[in-house]
Amino acid sequence: MTEKVSIRSLRTGVPGLDQLLGGGIPEFSLNILSGAPGSGKTTLAHQIMFGMATPENKALYISILGEPPVKMLRYQQQFTFFDPNKIQESIHYLNLSELILASDFDGALSRITEEVNRISPALVLVDSIRALLGLAERAHQDEADTIEFIQRLGIQLSSLQTTTLLIGEYRSTDDDSTSIFTVADGVIHLTQSLHRNSVVRKVQVVKMRGHAQVPGLHTFRIQNSGLEIFPRAIVLGNIWPGPPPEANANANANANIVRLSLGKSGIDDMLAGGLPAGYSLLVVGPSGSGKTILATEFLAEGVRSGENGVIAIFEKSPHQSRGNQILTPLIESGHIGTIESRALDLSLDEVLHDLTGTIKRLGAKRVVIDSLSGFELSLAPEFSEDFRSSLYRMVAQLTAMGVTILMTSELEDRYTDLRFSPFGSAFMADAIIVQRYVEISSEFKRVMSVIKVRGSPHEKSIRLYDIDHTGVHLGQLLTDYQGIMGGRPEWQPPSRTPSS
Amino acid sequence: MLREELIKRQVYGLPSDRALDKAIDCWQRLMDETISLLGQLGFDSIYQKSLSLTRHQLPRMALEQLGNADTSTLSELRAALAQQTSADGCEVIQTLLLNFTAVLAILIGESLTERLLNVAWGEQPVDSNNPEQSHD
Numbered sequence: 080m081t082e083k084v085s086i087r088s089l090r091t092g093v094p095g096l097d098q099l100l101g102g103g104i105p106e107f108s109l110n111i112l113s114g115a116p117g118s119g120k121t122t123l124a125h126q127i128m129f130g131m132a133t134p135e136n137k138a139l140y141i142s143i144l145g146e147p148p149v150k151m152l153r154y155q156q157q158f159t160f161f162d163p164n165k166i167q168e169s170i171h172y173l174n175l176s177e178l179i180l181a182s183d184f185d186g187a188l189s190r191i192t193e194e195v196n197r198i199s200p201a202l203v204l205v206d207s208i209r210a211l212l213g214l215a216e217r218a219h220q221d222e223a224d225t226i227e228f229i230q231r232l233g234i235q236l237s238s239l240q241t242t243t244l245l246i247g248e249y250r251s252t253d254d255d256s257t258s259i260f261t262v263a264d265g266v267i268h269l270t271q272s273l274h275r276n277s278v279v280r281k282v283q284v285v286k287m288r289g290h291a292q293v294p295g296l297h298t299f300r301i302q303n304s305g306l307e308i309f310p311r312a313i314v315l316g317n318i319w320p321g322p323p324p325e326a327n328a329n330a331n332a333n334a335n336i337v338r339l340s341l342g343k344s345g346i347d348d349m350l351a352g353g354l355p356a357g358y359s360l361l362v363v364g365p366s367g368s369g370k371t372i373l374a375t376e377f378l379a380e381g382v383r384s385g386e387n388g389v390i391a392i393f394e395k396s397p398h399q400s401r402g403n404q405i406l407t408p409l410i411e412s413g414h415i416g417t418i419e420s421r422a423l424d425l426s427l428d429e430v431l432h433d434l435t436g437t438i439k440r441l442g443a444k445r446v447v448i449d450s451l452s453g454f455e456l457s458l459a460p461e462f463s464e465d466f467r468s469s470l471y472r473m474v475a476q477l478t479a480m481g482v483t484i485l486m487t488s489e490l491e492d493r494y495t496d497l498r499f500s501p502f503g504s505a506f507m508a509d510a511i512i513v514q515r516y517v518e519i520s521s522e523f524k525r526v527m528s529v530i531k532v533r534g535s536p537h538e539k540s541i542r543l544y545d546i547d548h549t550g551v552h553l554g555q556l557l558t559d560y561q562g563i564m565g566g567r568p569e570w571q572p573p574s575r576t577p578s579s
Numbered sequence: 580m581l582r583e584e585l586i587k588r589q590v591y592g593l594p595s596d597r598a599l600d601k602a603i604d605c606w607q608r609l610m611d612e613t614i615s616l617l618g619q620l621g622f623d624s625i626y627q628k629s630l631s632l633t634r635h636q637l638p639r640m641a642l643e644q645l646g647n648a649d650t651s652t653l654s655e656l657r658a659a660l661a662q663q664t665s666a667d668g669c670e671v672i673q674t675l676l677l678n679f680t681a682v683l684a685i686l687i688g689e690s691l692t693e694r695l696l697n698v699a700w701g702e703q704p705v706d707s708n709n710p711e712q713s714h715d
Contacts, residue, residue, distance in 0.1 A: 148617045149625075152687045163690040167612065167698040174618025 086289045089202075089242060092130030093123065095308030095432075099282070099297060101290035104265065107242055108288065109233040111208070111260060113249040114269030119280065119301050120246050121146055122158065123269065124204050126305040127244065129160045132169040136201035139241075141191060142174045144210040159304045171198050179211060184228055187211075191232070195239050202242050205232075208259065209247040229259050252285050264288040270296075275460040277424045282308055298426035309428035312476040336535060339445070339483055341373065342380030345553035346512075349529045349538040354510060356444075358533070359474050359484040361451075361505060364514030368525055369546040370487035373512075374447040375405045376550050377485050381445040382414040388445035389437045391418040391430065393453030394489075404548060416441050424459040427469040431476055438482060446477055450487040474507050509533040514544075517568055519560075526563060582684060585696045586676050590669065599665045602672035605700060607653060609676070612699040613683070625686070629678035636674055640667060 088103035097103045104110060104127075114120045124140075132138035142148050155161050166172075173194050178187045195203060205211075208229070229245075236243045245263070252260050252268050260266055266285035271278055280299050284292040299308040338353030347353045354360050354377075362370045371394075378388040390406070409415040416437040418430070438446065448454060455466045462469050477484055486508070505511055511530040516523045528541045541563050543554030560568035590602045614622045634642050645659050660668035684692040 142618065147621065149621045149686050152616070152691060156688055156691060163688070163694045166616070166691060166694050172616045174614075174616075174621070176618050176620060 088290065089131060091127045093126050093306055093308065095297070095299070095310050096123075096127075096282075096306070098310050099284045099293045099308065100265075100267075100287055101292045104242055104244075105287065105289045107237045107240060108264035109237065109243045109262070110245065110265035110267065110287075111249075111263045112244055112246045112267050112269070113252060113260075115250045115271070116248055118269040118271050119299075119306060120248075120269055121151060121206065122155065122301060123267075123306050124206065124244060124246050125151075125155045126158070126160050128170060128202060128204055129162060129165060131202050132165055134169050136169075137198055138170050138202040138204065139194060139198055139200040140170065140172045141194075141203065141205045142172065142176065143179050143187070143205060143207060144176050146206070148172060148174055157303070171200070188228070188232060188235070192235055192239070195236065195241060199239075200241055202244070203236055204244045204246065206246040207248060208245040209249060212247075212259070229262050233262060260285070265290075269299075272461070277459040277461070279424070279426060279459050279461050282306075298428050300429065309426060309432040311428050312431050312472045339377075339386075340380050340384070342376035342383075343551055343553060345542070346373075346551070349512075349527075349540075349542070350510065350532055351536050351538070354483060354485075355532070355535060356483050357478055357481055358509035359478060359486065359507070360510040360512065361486050361488060361508035362512045362514065363488045363490040363505075364527075365516060366489060368514040368516065369544070369551055370489075370514065371403075371449050372405075372546050373551055374449055374485050374487055375403055378415055378445055378447055379405050379409060382409050386444035387414050387416070387441040388447065389416040389418065389434060389441065389443045390447040390449060391420075391434060391454070392449055393420060393457050394450045405550070414441075416443065420457050422457055425457050425462075426459060427462050427473060430454070430457075431473055434473075434477065435480065438477075438480060444482055446482045446484045448484065448486040450489055452489040471507050505531075510537075515564060517563055519568060526557060528564075582680050582689060582693055582696065583677065585693065585700070586673065586680065589700055590673050590676065599660060599668045599672075602669050603653060603657065603660070606656070606672055606676065608699040609679070609696065610653075612695050616695065617687075625679060625682050628682050629675055632678040632682075633671065633674045636678075637671060640671055642671065 087106040088097075088101070089106055090097050090103040091100070112120050112124055128138045128140060142151070156163070171194075173191070175187050175190060178190060191203075211228075233243065245259075247259075249268075252266055263286075265287040268283045268285050269280070270283075271280045280301065281296040282299050283296050284294075286292070293310055295311050297308055297311045299306050337356040338347075338350070339356055340347050340353045341350070362373055364370050374390070378390060381388045388409075406415065410417055418433045418437060420430070434446065437443065451470065454470075455463050458466070458469065474484065508531075510532040512527055513530050514525060514527045517526050518524075525544050525546070526541050527544055529537045529539070531537075541557045543557060545552050545554060557563055557568065559571055559573060561571050562568050589605045590598075610622065613625070617625070630642070630645055634640075641662060642659060645655060660671060663671065680692055680696065683695070
């Protein structure tokens with residue numbers, strides 16, 4: 080009986096990368112790590128090397144006219160993954176600049192072979208393969224020779240049971256002159272783009288033989304800890320976990336819906352018993368209408384019911400949000416996790432990565448996004464320009480996790496038209512609560528109404544409400560007024576029944 | 580400084596009959612490790628800088644001829660030291676080592692430099708809190 084060869088995946092330890100690679104780098108494969116200068120190749124190569132190298136599985140970093148080793152070591156040790164104790168024990172460096180400058184390619188190959196035989200590394204990194212090929216061309220060797228060199232290198236290193244990473248400055252993997260991409264088993268390509276003064280870094284696993292890599296471009300960030308990749312959220316299946324719209328007519332179906340309290344019985348009543356679990360609720364209203372307070376009460380009620388929550392704060396400063404008397408003790412007790420960002424160059428996937436990580440860590444059931452307006456501002460222009468699509472992917476990903484979402488959205492009061500979202504995103508919310516200011520007896524009053532609850536009945540009335548430091552307080556129904564949402568309600572006295 | 584401690588432990592207080600050989604051996608091993616890590620060009624540039632510092636600190640020694648030949652062999656250094664007494668030769672190597680590692684530490688950091696010294700000389704890391712290891 081013959082057995083098929085099993086290809087082992089070597090985990091890189093780079094956050095997010097192994098997921099993109101379909102588990103890791105295939106053992107004994109020849110891979111190219113490409114990208115324009117400054118795209119993060121050398122850092123990623125070092126992060127992979129420091130992550131994978133052990134005294135049993137050594138790594139050999141071969142410098143071929145890439146970044147000078149002194150500078151490379153100087154800069155790379157700024158990252159937390161750089162462990163000096165691994166140098167010359169688990170990690171070895173070999174500099175071939177002199178041989179390559181003398182166009183001694185055969186000498187370079189035999190020196191590599193000699194060093195690989197001496198150290199027996201599990202991982203070999205060559206920086207940079209582009210410089211090597213460039214020198215070969217200048218030395219009047221034709222392309223076939225250089226490709227042959229790469230092939231020989233690949234065959235020799237595979238035979239010596241090493242996994243290889245060739246690092247090269249290539250702006251694109253489509254470039255005709257880069258036929259080495261054909262020879263490679265795997266290609267990881269890094270890019271960075273500047274859009275309206277905001278830099279977005281992306282990684283693509285162009286190919287990875289023997290592995291089912293995750294396709295497409297994925298954003299990443301370079302931090303003190305190195306690269307962190309945020310695999311792109313992919314929408315799968317039905318994004319609405321609740322009952323389909325056609326179930327609306329079936330009153331019995333509603334009896335089976337699990338509903339979450341928003342912390343105020345009056346508001347729960349307006350929603351026919353609370354917000355269905357797994358739904359996304361959009362609370363829209365003008366500044367100061369109490370959207371954040373309603374969201375905070377939603378989280379606080381969750382904690383009272385034994386459900387942890389997460390709040391993504393994009394609008395207020397951390398100081399302001401910590402001043403929230405309801406929220407602060409819940410955050411300090413560890414029941415509520417926070418995602419706070421005032422950066423203006425985030426990607427949706429980065430936000431989603433932080434959110435899902437915190438949700439999983441806390442086992443959270445309730446999530447608040449406060450607010451969509453701030454969230455849109457925090458995204459890099461590339462993503463905010465297609466905010467609807469970004470929001471759609473985020474809601475889909477979060478609801479697929481089974482959490483119930485409350486999103487707030489700033490909406491200036493316009494009394495000439497009735498809108499529920501500044502982003503045209505109302506369609507993706509399962510439920511909508513609208514808050515407005517209206518003028519009654521020369522005073523601004525707050526009113527709210529439930530506009531929609533997908534697949535469920537709900538109260539359609541408009542109610543007065545007020546807010547103070549203890550929360551939202553519902554008031555009376557505005558049954559005797561007309562033109563409320565126009566901002567200037569007119570009192571319509573109830574018609575009297577003629578006395579008999 | 581742990582780096583200085585490591586150097587002192589290797590090349591100070593050796594019996595005079597083998598002090599120079601031992602000091603040159605230390606230099607050879609450090610040179611090999613440095614070339615392996617930084618390449619010949621990287622080693623040469625740091626060597627030139629440390630030679631310049633050493634000449635300033637030891638003006639009475641005739642070190643002008645150093646730094647002109649191929650540094651991958653030690654013939655030039657041996658020839659220069661042959662004109663000195665054993666004690667002077669040791670002093671040259673010691674100063675050269677201190678200067679070389681100081682420049683290296685500025686460029687690649689103290690911890691990586693100490694790591695290199697430990698690997699080159701097969702030393703265990705020096706524990707600065709252990710008086711047993713102190714040679715002061």
